[in-house]
Amino acid sequence: MNARFEQIMTFLWIITAIFTTITVAVIGFAYWDRRTIIRKAREETLEYLEREGKLKTLIEVLREKSKTDSELTEILRRFNLL
Numbered sequence: 001m002n003a004r005f006e007q008i009m010t011f012l013w014i015i016t017a018i019f020t021t022i023t024v025a026v027i028g029f030a031y032w033d034r035r036t037i038i039r040k041a042r043e044e045t046l047e048y049l050e051r052e053g054k055l056k057t058l059i060e061v062l063r064e065k066s067k068t069d070s071e072l073t074e075i076l077r078r079f080n081l082l
Contacts, residue, residue: 059081066073066082076082 062072062076063082066076073082
């Protein structure tokens with residue numbers, strides 16, 4: 001009877017160790033995945049802001065030039081940029 005109890009306790013410890021290992025592995029993977037996604041999103045956002053900033057500056061320059069160029073004024077109005 002005592003030997004059987006020891007076998008059951010050993011089995012429960014093994015099950016607990018396996019469950020703990022799987023839990024730690026899943027949490028580690030989730031952390032790694034989130035970190036990777038956040039890094040990629042940060043890079044894409046910075047690239048977008050860099051592009052958008054240059055595009056915005058270009059539109060401002062064209063608006064200034066359109067004050068003296070009527071043809072450019074018409075083009076900007078046609079595309080709703082003025």
